[in-house]
Amino acid sequence: MQTVVILDCFTVEPSGLGVPPYLSTYVRNAWSALRRARPEADVRYVTIDDVRWCLVGGKPTVEPPLSDRLTYSTTVNRDTAIQLLRDAEIVVVIAGNAVPSVHLHAVNGSFEEIARALACTRGRRYLLGPLSTYALASPVEYAGLFDAVHTHTVTSGDLLLGSRRPADYEQTRRERDSFTGLVEQMPWRPIAELELYRGCTRRKFCDFCNEPAKSPLVAFREVEDVVTEAAQLYAAGIRNFRLGQQTCFFSYRNRDEDAIRALLGGIRERCPELEVLHIDNADPLAVAAPVGLRIAKLVAGYCTEGNCAPMGIESFDPVVIERNTLTCTPEILTRAVEHVNEAGAARGPGGLPMLLPGLNLIYGLPGETHGTHVANLRGLAGILDAGLLCHRTNVRLARAFPGTPLAALGEREPLPSAEHFPSWKADIDFTWDQPMKERVYPTGLRVPGLHSYFIGQGGTWWRRLGSYSIQIVERDAAVPRGTTGDLVVTGHAPRMIYGERVASAS
Ligand code: SF4
Known part of the structure; x- marks a missing residue:
């Protein structure tokens, strides 16, 4: 039987995670397309960790009992990964970080590792995922590595040709059937990342963000389409779900409360013994609106505890907000944080709050001064002093992703964070993150x-x-x-x- 291979080198984007145990939309999309395109073929799922395992001689890279982040997510195919790649008629590589990515238990596949893995292949090689944007922006560097590149999705019809636009949802629905054979190759408990829509529903886009460049138009999935996919995953044995592959959960179908109720209720009904149902990404503008409070209550009611609605304030500095079209002000953010707390701060049966806000801050944006950091510390202190709860905070440096207004600025004068980011991050760690951990997870809990x-x-x-x-x-x-x-x-x-x-x- 002919073999085709999905080589998962893991993906990280602002909206969407593809690092095991997360089962990304890209992997499932490639699985469905390959099964349609090659119905007789044996479709194998191989991770970059399988490849590393083989290349170091069939063992971890650190001495047990320590866990090895380079080979942590090996699959049932780990001992034959190189052979599978060599003999495959087709290899679909899934890879790319649209934002910086650091994980305790995983290291995403690098360009060098991918090139090395593909050196042994004889079949056709296709690329899918955020790395595609880099590959298209640097054709010389990637020359000869891939036969075709897919930026968003792959279908049985465009597999050989490559694609620069996403397939419409009706087409991906038609291609999708059972995921059982895929899930069986993962010796971990996967959490399926589900997509609700593409694009950003704001009228003005933040200058640093790659989402509007990736999907300039907003396209929503039908509720029934999402629920059916969840049911297909459930039938394959998946018990953990995250509605995370979109820019704002609250903005699904333009903040349609009834659609969100039908979505969450439908998943609960079709997946009765699910263990995790979480969301990701929340636009504070949507959460701060009156309907945002009502949607937060739906999330707290239908989803499982320990849930998080991460919101990008990005900066509390009004100059940075203005210069980068961030739109969200500290006042709007505070209202959004209050709404999520009102709806979700109560603890569930397992001891954790049902739903808490998360915060995202970015340094290195145009307009930044030393005062930016002071404004951020003051803004965070205000939330702490108000007695509100927050689940987690992500502080990072801006990355100029190809196609964004930030990237169009080209080389810029170094900003203060170029020198001070580590110490500024430490300030936030100890004046905000740690006290908040003590509040949300008190000693003795x-x-x-x-x-x-x-x-x-x-x-x-x-x-x-x-x-x-x-x-x-x-x-x-x-x-x-x-x-x-x-x-x-x-x-x-x-x-x-x-x-x-x-x-x-x-
Ligand atoms: S609100 Fe801003 S950061 Fe969020 S998706 Fe839209 S443009 Fe990107």
Whole structure:
């Protein structure tokens, strides 16, 4: 039987995560297209971790019991990965970071690794995912590496030709059927990333953002289409879902409360024993609106606990907001944070708040001065002083993604964050993140239903599956991966908390 291969080198975008255990829309899209295009073929799912495993001689790159972030997500195909790549008629590579990406348990495939993996192939090679934009922007660097490039989606019809626009949702619906054979190749509990729409619903776009360049027009999926895909995934054994592949969950179908109720209710009905239902991405403008509060209540009511609505204020500095068309002011953000707290701060049966806001801050945007950092610290202190809860905060440096107004500015004079970012980030860690962790996860809180997932130098890391799930470190312990347990919170750090195991979860 002819073999075709999906080589998942993992993807990270502002809207959409494709790092295991997340099962990305790209992987599922490639699976469906390949099954349609080659119905007789054996479609194999291989990760860059499988390739690394083979290249170092069939073993991890660190000594057990430490977990190896380079080979953490190997599949059932890990021992034959190179052979599969060599013999495949087609290899679809899925790769690319549209935003900086750092993970405890994973390292996304680099350009060099992808080139090395493809060096052994004899079949045709196609690229899908955010790396496509870089490949098209740097044709010399990528010359000869791929036979065709797909920027958004791949279908059975355009597989050989490449594509620069997304397939319409009706077409992807027609191509989709069972995911069972795909999920069976993943020896982990996947969390399926689901897409609700493409594009950004704002009238004015933020200058740094690649989403409007990626999808200039907004296109919504039908509720039934999303629910049916969730049901197909559920039938394949998936029990964890995140509605995260869109720019703002609250803006689905233009903030249509009834559609969102039908969506969440439909998933609950068709996937009755789901374990995780979370969302990702929230535009503070939508959340701060009166309908935003009502939608937040729907999310808190239908989704599972520990959920997060991350919102991009990006900067509290009015000069930076103005210069970069960020639109959201500190006042709007505060109202949005209040709405999410009102709807979701109550704790669920597992001890975690149902839904909390997350915050995104970006340094390195035009207009930045030392005063920008002061404004950010003041803005965060205001939220803390108001007694509000926040799940997590992401602070990063701007990256000029090809096609954005920020990239069009070209080389710029270095901004203060070029020198001060590490210390500014540390300021936020200790004046905001850590006190907030202490508030949301107080010492003595018992967190049940955790599983161990990574053994590092400092101990074992525990979490639940979910969106930005809280990481609890059991110090000086090496607990086998996948062990279940309850931990009691004993201490706090900016990015994680510490705990002691008290009992095995039932
Ligand atoms: S609101 Fe701004 S950051 Fe969010 S998707 Fe739209 S343009 Fe991008």
